[in-house]
Amino acid sequence: MTDPVIQIDDLRVRAGWRTILSVDRLSIPAGQVVTILGPNGAGKSTLLKCCLGFHRGLTGEVRLLGREVRRLGSAGLSRLRRRVGYVPQVLAAHSEMPLTLREVVSIGRCGLAGLLRPLGRGDWLIVDEWIERLGLTELAGSAYSDLSGGEQRKALIARAMVQQPEILVLDEPTANLDLFWREQIVAVLEELFHQIRLTVVLVCHELEVIPPCCRRVVLLEAGCISADGPVEEVLTNGQIARLYGEGLAVVHSGDRHAVIPSGRDPR
Amino acid sequence: MIDLTYWAPVMVGGAVAGASTGMLGVYIIGMRIPFLGVCVSHAALAGAVFGSLAGLTGPMLLVPALVGAVATAMLLGMLEPETTHININVLMGLLFTLSMGLAFLGIGLFPRYGISDNDVRNLLWGSLIFCRWNHVALMSAVAGVQVVFVVLFYKEMRAIMFSRLHASAAGVHVTFVWTIFLILTAAVLTVNFQTVGGLMIYSLMANPAAAAFLLVKGHGRALAVAMLLGATSGFGGFLIAAVTDLSTGAIIVIFSSVLVAVAAIVNYWRRRGASR
Numbered sequence: 001m002t003d004p005v006i007q008i009d010d011l012r013v014r015a016g017w018r019t020i021l022s023v024d025r026l027s028i029p030a031g032q033v034v035t036i037l038g039p040n041g042a043g044k045s046t047l048l049k050c051c052l053g054f055h056r057g058l059t060g061e062v063r064l065l066g067r068e069v070r071r072l073g074s075a076g077l078s079r080l081r082r083r084v085g086y087v088p089q090v091l092a093a094h095s096e097m098p099l100t101l102r103e104v105v106s107i108g109r110c111g112l113a114g115l116l117r118p119l120g121r122g123d124w125l126i127v128d129e130w131i132e133r134l135g136l137t138e139l140a141g142s143a144y145s146d147l148s149g150g151e152q153r154k155a156l157i158a159r160a161m162v163q164q165p166e167i168l169v170l171d172e173p174t175a176n177l178d179l180f181w182r183e184q185i186v187a188v189l190e191e192l193f194h195q196i197r198l199t200v201v202l203v204c205h206e207l208e209v210i211p212p213c214c215r216r217v218v219l220l221e222a223g224c225i226s227a228d229g230p231v232e233e234v235l236t237n238g239q240i241a242r243l244y245g246e247g248l249a250v251v252h253s254g255d256r257h258a259v260i261p262s263g264r265d266p267r
Numbered sequence: 268m269i270d271l272t273y274w275a276p277v278m279v280g281g282a283v284a285g286a287s288t289g290m291l292g293v294y295i296i297g298m299r300i301p302f303l304g305v306c307v308s309h310a311a312l313a314g315a316v317f318g319s320l321a322g323l324t325g326p327m328l329l330v331p332a333l334v335g336a337v338a339t340a341m342l343l344g345m346l347e348p349e350t351t352h353i354n355i356n357v358l359m360g361l362l363f364t365l366s367m368g369l370a371f372l373g374i375g376l377f378p379r380y381g382i383s384d385n386d387v388r389n390l391l392w393g394s395l396i397f398c399r400w401n402h403v404a405l406m407s408a409v410a411g412v413q414v415v416f417v418v419l420f421y422k423e424m425r426a427i428m429f430s431r432l433h434a435s436a437a438g439v440h441v442t443f444v445w446t447i448f449l450i451l452t453a454a455v456l457t458v459n460f461q462t463v464g465g466l467m468i469y470s471l472m473a474n475p476a477a478a479a480f481l482l483v484k485g486h487g488r489a490l491a492v493a494m495l496l497g498a499t500s501g502f503g504g505f506l507i508a509a510v511t512d513l514s515t516g517a518i519i520v521i522f523s524s525v526l527v528a529v530a531a532i533v534n535y536w537r538r539r540g541a542s543r
Contacts, residue, residue, distance in 0.1 A: 054432075099486055100485050107422075108437050110434070114440070156433070239509065
């Protein structure tokens with residue numbers, strides 16, 4: 001039995017007088033693809049930030065790759081984060097950004113190369129390899145700000161992958177993307193899992209984003225885990241009704257899942 | 268005919284200030300925090316005002332000015348938006364108004380202690396035409412430190428310019444590099460502030476970087492073009508002012524703005540050509 005890559009015990013996060021996250025226990029072993037699902041404000045992104053040491057005001061124990069994140073200083077956290085490919089929700093794109101896609105992807109190698117050391121030939125080879133693997137070669141020299149939302153999201157996944165991470169953590173990777181790009185991102189995650197058996201933690205609130213390789217879903221509701229288990233067992237009409245309200249039905253089609261309206265026709 | 272014995276340090280000083288602030292502008296505009304220049308330079312002014320009250324005069328005012336600027340820069344570095352829940356631009360607005368409040372409070376006390384406000388006035392508006400070789404040497408030395416910093420932390424600054432969150436996620440020592448950058452920003456702005464003044468320093472920081480972003484893509488290219496355009500603004504603006512016998516500072520500001528307009532037109536035609 002391998003050590004869990006993420007181990008949480010008695011985690012509590014407060015915002016003022018309100019407890020916004022309360023997780024008694026969560027363990028994610030290596031090699032699993034886990035989806036953390038829940039409505040807006042359920043605490044999904046906060047949970048990820050706690051795991052990565054971005055959230056300071058917490059109590060309890062959070063272990064990432066065997067290290068207790070609360071005990072680490074900023075240098076220790078930086079070293080730990082180099083082993084994790086974290087793709088935040090924010091695309092960081094604005095027209096004043098002069099960087100090219102290749103330069104953005106190379107950011108993933110900056111921490112690993114170390115301070116005062118320029119990126120070497122080996123680093124750039126890894127950068128170009130992942131740009132190619134994600135089908136972005138033709139756009140490598142383009143300005144990142146000129147790319148579409150889907151292309152930017154892929155670039156950020158490439159940025160995380162050039163870190164050669166032990167775990168990939170994605171926070172709503174398909175936010176604001178159309179169906180084409182959503183399926184592209186799902187396909188990328190599926191490929192990554194099958195090619196390198198990467199541990200993936202995915203946060204989303206749409207069932208359609210859950211890739212076929214995902215076998216475990218954690219439901220987060222008002223900061224607490226309300227269900228944790230195999231996809232078909234957790235994603236039931238009852239659970240979805242409790243999370244999002246009545247009038248919705250879960251559809252399982254092979255290894256993919258979706259929610260459709262099932263209420264009475266309003267006409 | 269221009270008397271080079273007198274005007275050479277003015278021309279070189281304008282070019283060095285333009286190149287130095289242009290380089291800084293790439294990061295400040297790239298991070299969308301243009302207010303940083305105004306905030307830090309006015310903190311320098313507040314420092315100089317209290318230096319005057321403490322009896323310092325002339326070049327010695329640079330010391331309290333630097334203390335004010337560095338203290339503000341470090342405060343900005345320590346107050347993380349995630350902890351304070353205040354956007355960095357709002358935070359800079361607060362610190363700017365506080366600096367101005369302190370500066371005017373101090374200036375209001377000058378008559379009470381019989382202190383002349385000439386030195387502080389020069390600091391606020393700058394005096395490029397009185398720039399001498401010793402000023403140029405100081406500006407060049409700080410610009411040199413700035414170049415060394417960018418060379419040493421080139422990849423980290425690229426990551427931080429993209430996004431501090433993404434840089435942290437990639438394991439970059441963001442707090443360390445960001446704090447050094449802010450201190451260096453304070454030093455560059457303070458040293459250039461006494462020569463080129465508040466308004467010109469802002470235009471020399473923002474305009475060359477904005478023009479560079481319109482003309483080229485890529486970190487290194489943007490830095491090179493912004494430095495070149497900054498130096499061109501300082502040097503070219505001076506020449507135009509000398510020929511037309513108009514105010515040097517004002518012409519440099521207008522000239523650097525014209526360069527942005529030209530860059531915007533070039534960018535427009537280039538995009539139009541590409542879309543055909």
